[in-house]
Structures are given as structure tokens and as C-alpha cells.
Amino acid sequence: xxxxxxxxxxxAQVRGAAYADIRVVARDTQRxxxxxxxxxxxxxxxxxxxxxxxxVNGAWGFAASSRLEMREVExxxxxxxxxxxxSAHVKARDAHLxxxxxxxxxxxxxxxxxxxxVPMNDKIDLLLRADEAMRRVSGVKVARAxxxxxxxxxxxxxxxxxxxxxxxxxxxxxxxxLATDLQTGEVxxxxxxxxxxxxxxxxxxEFILEQKxxxxxxxxxxxAVALLTAEQxxxxxxxxxxxxxxxxALQIHESCGHPIExxxxxxxxxxxxxxxxxxxxxxxRFRYGSxxxxxxxxxxxxxxxxxxxxxxxxxxxxxxEIIRNGIFxxxxxxxxxxxxxxxGKSNGTMRADGWARPPIIRMTNINLLPGTWDxxxxxxxxxxxxxxxxxxxxxxxxxxxNFQFGTELGWEIKGGKKTRLLKNATYTGITPQxxxxxxxxxxxxxxxxxxxxxxxKGQPSxxxxxxxxxxxxxxxxxxxxxxx
Amino acid sequence: MLGxxxxxxxxxxxxxxxxxxxxxxxxxxxxxxxxxxxxSYIHQNxxxxxxEVRVRVVYGKKIxxxxxxxxxxxxxxxxxxxxxxxxxxxxxxxxxQSLPAPQTAPRVEAFVDQTASCTPEQRAHVVGVLCKKAxxxxxxxxxxFSTTATEIAVANSLGVFAYHPGTCADISTVMxxxxxxxxxxxxxxxxFTHQDARQVNAEAIANEAIDKAMRASHPVAFEPGEYTVxxxxxxxxxxxxxxxxxxxxxxxxxxxxSFLKNKIGEKVMDERVTIWDDGCAPHAIPLPFDFEGxxxxxxxxxxNGIARGVVYDTPTAQREGKxxxxxxxxxxxxMGPFPMHVFMAPGDTPKSEMLKSIERGIWVTRFWYTRPxxxxxxxxxxxxxxxxxxIENGQVTQPLKNFRFTMSYLAALNQLRAISRETKxxxxxxxxxxxxxxxxxxxxxxxxxxTQ
Ligand SMILES: [Zn+2]
Numbered sequence: 001x002x003x004x005x006x007x008x009x010x011x012a013q014v015r016g017a018a019y020a021d022i023r024v025v026a027r028d029t030q031r032x033x034x035x036x037x038x039x040x041x042x043x044x045x046x047x048x049x050x051x052x053x054x055x056v057n058g059a060w061g062f063a064a065s066s067r068l069e070m071r072e073v074e075x076x077x078x079x080x081x082x083x084x085x086x087s088a089h090v091k092a093r094d095a096h097l098x099x100x101x102x103x104x105x106x107x108x109x110x111x112x113x114x115x116x117x118v119p120m121n122d123k124i125d126l127l128l129r130a131d132e133a134m135r136r137v138s139g140v141k142v143a144r145a146x147x148x149x150x151x152x153x154x155x156x157x158x159x160x161x162x163x164x165x166x167x168x169x170x171x172x173x174x175x176x177x178l179a180t181d182l183q184t185g186e187v188x189x190x191x192x193x194x195x196x197x198x199x200x201x202x203x204x205x206e207f208i209l210e211q212k213x214x215x216x217x218x219x220x221x222x223x224a225v226a227l228l229t230a231e232q233x234x235x236x237x238x239x240x241x242x243x244x245x246x247x248x249a250l251q252i253h254e255s256c257g258h259p260i261e262x263x264x265x266x267x268x269x270x271x272x273x274x275x276x277x278x279x280x281x282x283x284x285r286f287r288y289g290s291x292x293x294x295x296x297x298x299x300x301x302x303x304x305x306x307x308x309x310x311x312x313x314x315x316x317x318x319x320x321e322i323i324r325n326g327i328f329x330x331x332x333x334x335x336x337x338x339x340x341x342x343x344g345k346s347n348g349t350m351r352a353d354g355w356a357r358p359p360i361i362r363m364t365n366i367n368l369l370p371g372t373w374d375x376x377x378x379x380x381x382x383x384x385x386x387x388x389x390x391x392x393x394x395x396x397x398x399x400x401x402n403f404q405f406g407t408e409l410g411w412e413i414k415g416g417k418k419t420r421l422l423k424n425a426t427y428t429g430i431t432p433q434x435x436x437x438x439x440x441x442x443x444x445x446x447x448x449x450x451x452x453x454x455x456x457k458g459q460p461s462x463x464x465x466x467x468x469x470x471x472x473x474x475x476x477x478x479x480x481x482x483x484x
Numbered sequence: 485m486l487g488x489x490x491x492x493x494x495x496x497x498x499x500x501x502x503x504x505x506x507x508x509x510x511x512x513x514x515x516x517x518x519x520x521x522x523x524s525y526i527h528q529n530x531x532x533x534x535x536e537v538r539v540r541v542v543y544g545k546k547i548x549x550x551x552x553x554x555x556x557x558x559x560x561x562x563x564x565x566x567x568x569x570x571x572x573x574x575x576x577x578x579x580x581q582s583l584p585a586p587q588t589a590p591r592v593e594a595f596v597d598q599t600a601s602c603t604p605e606q607r608a609h610v611v612g613v614l615c616k617k618a619x620x621x622x623x624x625x626x627x628x629f630s631t632t633a634t635e636i637a638v639a640n641s642l643g644v645f646a647y648h649p650g651t652c653a654d655i656s657t658v659m660x661x662x663x664x665x666x667x668x669x670x671x672x673x674x675x676f677t678h679q680d681a682r683q684v685n686a687e688a689i690a691n692e693a694i695d696k697a698m699r700a701s702h703p704v705a706f707e708p709g710e711y712t713v714x715x716x717x718x719x720x721x722x723x724x725x726x727x728x729x730x731x732x733x734x735x736x737x738x739x740x741x742s743f744l745k746n747k748i749g750e751k752v753m754d755e756r757v758t759i760w761d762d763g764c765a766p767h768a769i770p771l772p773f774d775f776e777g778x779x780x781x782x783x784x785x786x787x788n789g790i791a792r793g794v795v796y797d798t799p800t801a802q803r804e805g806k807x808x809x810x811x812x813x814x815x816x817x818x819m820g821p822f823p824m825h826v827f828m829a830p831g832d833t834p835k836s837e838m839l840k841s842i843e844r845g846i847w848v849t850r851f852w853y854t855r856p857x858x859x860x861x862x863x864x865x866x867x868x869x870x871x872x873x874x875i876e877n878g879q880v881t882q883p884l885k886n887f888r889f890t891m892s893y894l895a896a897l898n899q900l901r902a903i904s905r906e907t908k909x910x911x912x913x914x915x916x917x918x919x920x921x922x923x924x925x926x927x928x929x930x931x932x933x934x935t936q
Contacts, residue, residue: 041816062530066553086604092525120573271626271658402935459628
């Protein structure tokens, strides 16, 4: 493979590229899904190819192909160069990457049990057991359980001299029970460990075993059915809410992770994903949240879905501060954007979705650092509030200010105790006001690095896998309930 | 592009390698390029060339699927082997009867050479026009212009062979009026989709978005509440997407989560509403067969407000003893059948007259980040974006800050005042779906919040 990368970089330089890099990527994915006692899908996909990124005449070009042959490599490099030359017709300034980055290393996700060698029967059995346990609960209309595994091998080489080999392995799983009542038209759903299909980490099959899907299945199913007759979550202009760690993970993703992406801030996503309210003059000054809000971008946390050795510009994985004691202090950057804004070196967040897409700034693991509260103590400390758990719906504006989230389940809290189950709970707010109203974060005992395997951004669209460490946290004065 | 003959060689090879009782092979060739611009210059510019071969093998009632983009004979053999290994580990699917038998899908002409061969220079020229016009008006241009050529072929061991080549040019832009660096005050949106890249009129697209951006400058916050809305085609697209996803499929019906459940034959929307799926409509972005190679039937979902039917793939159809309507996605899939070509019938009112009929209301250019809150009610929340205005006495008078809405799309099509004579074609890179939508005037649209 190294002869192919060397040839690509050589051809690029000969044809006038000031900078070039190539990524050769092979990705295997396996998905096993069962539904209502039936194995719905077993699927194994492999895709391989390479993408070449060049700067010519101060402008970017990128081309990619699935045909890993020497002749094709030359054709694709020529195509990338032609594209860059066309880009240069409509450019504002020359692209600069700042200081050269040279790394010659390799990285592998630490894995205890290789998920690709676990017998398929074991996987099917585990899922069917969870599925059956859910369907034993009457009122469950659809039970689903799934696992997914990813193995990505990538080789990165640049004209600056980097040569990096990486193997990233991910394991994910989830179960979901859907309960319906045709009489009332009510449809309720409960998921575990997380919604939107599954929870996922950069770990091996040991992660799947730890989730104890079958053991949790009866509770998940019972909650789905109980929600059919649960009270509608009331509406309040200003309520106290406690978010469980998985819902909080999505809150972090949407209202912190996206607005700190420097490419959004600089307008690159203006027509699609949107821009950001965290404009550069706010850096180091703006009160984003309360004193208890501390958020970092950490591509090194074990198991995080945004954990790797090097990003797709060859920059090492890092841990950087984003929010310190409530003050906004850092962006996610690339080499070009960090240089453009005078922020020094990239903090290593450029990632591409496979071989066919160019790297763009993506979240790594955006983690809310643990606070001091035990979960039970926090509930006991809450006189009148609502516990909200597991995301059901999410929406946020293109500057990442106005959001609305719905959760699968709500619990009314009265006098420090969970009292009655609530359905269709939603809350809405404005990002900095909301985070400024955070008065308690739970401690490391309840802290989980959740995985979000479905973050969309970019044109052509790219899906990224990101991580979000969080423990339950309490927010005051939140507007709750708009469904009727 | 590989061409029909080369693709048939691949499918023949796969079928010959496989010793399964039944075998299906899907070949998808994608040659696409996309020129992306922001801050009025090209900042990303990409091209991609890929061919995916997906093999489904059936042993008795055991099924396995594998895919790869390795087209060498060894690669194809390996993919067949992986699919077989999976099938052998599978449980029996008692519902499985057979892969579809051959039927003849109509050939629909949808491939324009000039789109397939569009060069980086040609795309840069179009983008250059948008950026130049933006600069002249002191607005900032962002967006993307893509040209895509695809070939899709489905073959199976029962004799199915269906092949369709198609092209699509798609351009969209957000123009933003700025007062000082990065302090934006208003934005406008425009997009255009056609099989033929030569039909892209850069001037017209730029003018539409720039005009809106200029008028959107200095928006004011407006009290949320229920208002009459003028929904441009861009916004109505979202209604069609959600109806398609949440309600118009046999799987949603069979799982009791479609709003059409037990409503077939009943009036569910305003009597002027007619919505259907037609994969063979020549002027959209057609695909005349599905991913099992079954010809696409025209399926009417809503006819003059009355619920008529939903789309089926082979498994959902067999469950009800009906023929598939040709709306399968590639196997295996958890979503079930999917309507890829949804059309809403135009009305008879020109958009200009629709506006005149509104005494007080809100103009919505498009929706953003919409998510279902309650599927049975088709209750959706989301934001407005890129051109939200106050309408007074039949005229757009004032730009507004964007709203959050939480509204039943089903209720919206029951509170209809007018449907435009004009319609617009849309393409989504998500699964290659296309949509045709008119503009609408809807009463009592529920805005539940506003942004800063
Ligand atoms: Zn995201």
C-alpha cells in the first residue's frame, strides 16, 4: 500500500501541488438485527478506497476512488489537481495550513474481545433473548434488538512526511420496545441503553456483554407499556428538570459540540449545517454556563466513540478545554482554521467519513466533567421537578441557540422523590440561558461516555461517530411541555 | 460509468459464483462531484467514484447479505462467500417465500450526458456567477452545486435484470446580508434540481436568494402563536418527507404507527389534497424499479383528501397476500418499503394571488432541523430558516426572527387555504429520493418559540 501512497504524493508534487495528502481506508461493518423473534438482518459490508487532498494555486481539490490500482491513483490525483485549479478561479485567499505536521506512528483501538471473531450464533442468541424478554410483556407491539460493529483501517500519508497507520474498532448495541394502543392512538417507545438504535464505543465485544441487554429488557418493555397510560407531562414556564446522562449527552452534542466547530463559526457550513452563536470575540470572555459547567474535547478518553490516535490531517489526538467554570475558552479546530484565526496549532478534530469524503471538523468526545452530587442526593434535594430520560426527539436552530428536546420517559419529582410517570415530556430553551441555569452535576459514579453514531454534517453529507461523557445534571427555570 | 453490458457481466459473474437456491445482486455505480462555497468562495471541491455490489443469497429460508466495492473476480467471489457464510448462520425466516420473478420495468430516459460530464470548471463558473452577484450586493454567498451520474442494476437468479442510468444536477444557496464581520442580519435561500445541469440558471438562483437576504435584513422578534402561513415549496417538501416516512408505508401500517391506520377510504385531509408516488415520472429524478427489481407502480396515498393506500415491498405485501408495489429498499432493511418519488398535486392559484389573500400572517421560506414529536399525529417540531417575514394586507412587510414551531402536519393539510399552481422538484442525496411540492397557505400554524 505504501507504494501507492508514495506514488500519489509524488505525482501530486510533480503536477504542482503545494501540499497533498492521501488516505487509504478499508472499512468493515457488521450489523445484526432482530425484531419480534425473527432475525431481521445480518449484514456484512466492506468498502475500500482512497481519497487525495491537494492545494494547488492556493485552493483545495479532493478526489476519491474505490479502485486501488496504480493507474487509477494517477488519474485521481490528476482529477484532484484539476478540481483545485477550478477552485482557484473563485477564491478569497490562499489556503494555509500553518506549521508542518510530521508524525510517523500507528494506533490501534485497545480491544479485549475482537467483535469480528465472536461467533454469529452468540450474537443472535443474545439479541433473541432480549427480544423475547421484551415481548413477554403484554402490550408490546414491536420489539427490536441490534448490534453493530465497525473496523476501520486507515493509512495516512502527506507531502510533509507523515505516515500513520490506524485501526479503529467500534462496538454498539441497543434494544427498543414499542407499545401501541389503537383505541387511544397512543404510541410509546422505550430504548436501552440509548435511543436512535444503539449505544456505541470504541471497544470490543466486552462492551456488548457489559450492557446486559437481556437483563434490562423486561424493565424497558414494562416502561413502554406503562407510558401508554401515563399522565401527560404538564406544561410549565419555569420548571426544575434533571436530565439523565444519555439525554444530557445529546444536549451537549447539539448545544455545545456543534457551535464550537470552528468551520461553522467561520461560515463554511452556512448553507447547510449552519453557523454558530459562539463568534470569535466571545472566546475567553463569554459566560456560556454556570460555574459548575466544565466541558472538554477529549479524543484520548478510553472507549469514547471519538477516540483515536491521529485525526485525518495527521494531528495527534488531544484533550483541550472548551468551557472552564462556565466561560467559553476553546474551539474545535483544523490546521487551516486554527491558522486563520491565529489560534496556533490544530487541536486535531479533522475527520472524514470513509475514503470518499474529505476531512472536516468533527466533535471528538465532548465531555461534561463530573460534578460532586450523588444521583440519589440530587433527587432528594429536589422539591418539585421532573426527571427526563432517554432522548425521543431533538431539534435546534442553525446557530445552535433555540433547542427543543423530547424524552421517552419523565418522572415527576415531589419532595425529593420520584412520584409518577409522565409521558411526552419535552423541554425547550436558549443555549447559554439553559447552561447558566445548571446548578448541579452528578459525580463520576454516574458518568458515562455515550456514543453518538449518527452525527450529520457537510455536503456531500458525512456521518461522524462522536462521544459525550456526562453524568445527570439539574437545570432550573426551564420551559417544559408544549405537546398537546 | 460502467455501462449496461459491463454491469451485466458483473451480475452474471456473481450469479454464476453463487450456489444458493436463489441469489440477488444489486450494482450501484456513483460518479459524483460537488463544488461547495462559503464566504463567497469555493472552500471544498470534491469528486467521488464508487461501485457497490450487494449480494443476497437464499438457502431454503435462510438469507444472508454482504456488500463490497471490490469488483475483481476474487472480490466478487469473496462477497458471495461472505453472504453464504451469513446465510448458513442465519435462523430460518418463516415468512420468506421467494425473490421476485421477472417483470418488465419500463425504461425511463433520465440520463443527460452533459450532466455526467460536467467539469470542475463548469461548476466553478456557475458558482462564480453566484459569488460575483453576491459581492455586488454586499451579501455573502454559501452553498453547493453537485452533479451526479448513477447506474443502478438489480438481477436475480430467477431471471430479473433491471438497469437504470440517471443524472441529477442540484444547486442550493444561502445568501447572507452582513453588517460587520460575522454579524449576520438576514439570509435568503434558493435551490434548483434538474436532470440536466445546463438548465441551472445561476442568475435566477442568485437573484432569488439575494432578494430575500436583502429583505430579511434587521429582523424583529415576533410573538409566537397561531398564524396563517405562506409555506414556500421548500417548506412543503418537509411535509411530504414526514408523511412518506411516518405514514405512507405498509410497514408503518402493519406496526400500528401510521396515521392512515384504519383510515383507508376515509377523508383525512382537505379535499383539494392529492399525493402519490410515481417512480416513472420522466421529468423528476425517476427510478422505474425498486431494489428487488420490481417495477414501480404508481401509488396514490391521498386522493382529494381521502386516504387510498400505501407502498409495499415483497415482505410486507406477502404478509397481506398482495403484490409488491415496487418500493423495496436494498435488503436487509429495517425500515420496510419507502416512497422515493412523492408528488403533491398543484392547485389553481398563482403564488402571487395566494399572498394577496393573507391579511395577516407569516411567510416561511423553509424549515430546518425538523423532528417527529408524535408520529400518529405527524406532530413535528423544527425551526424556520433563511427568509421568515410578516405578511400584512397581502404584502410582505417585515423580516422576522426565526420561529420554533410544533405543529401537526396532518392538521396543516386540514387547515388549508390555498395550493399554488406552481410546483418545484427536489432531490435528496439520502437514498436518491425526489419530491415535487407546491406552495401552500395554511391557517392556524402553531409557532411555539422564537430564537435570538
Ligand atoms: Zn451532530
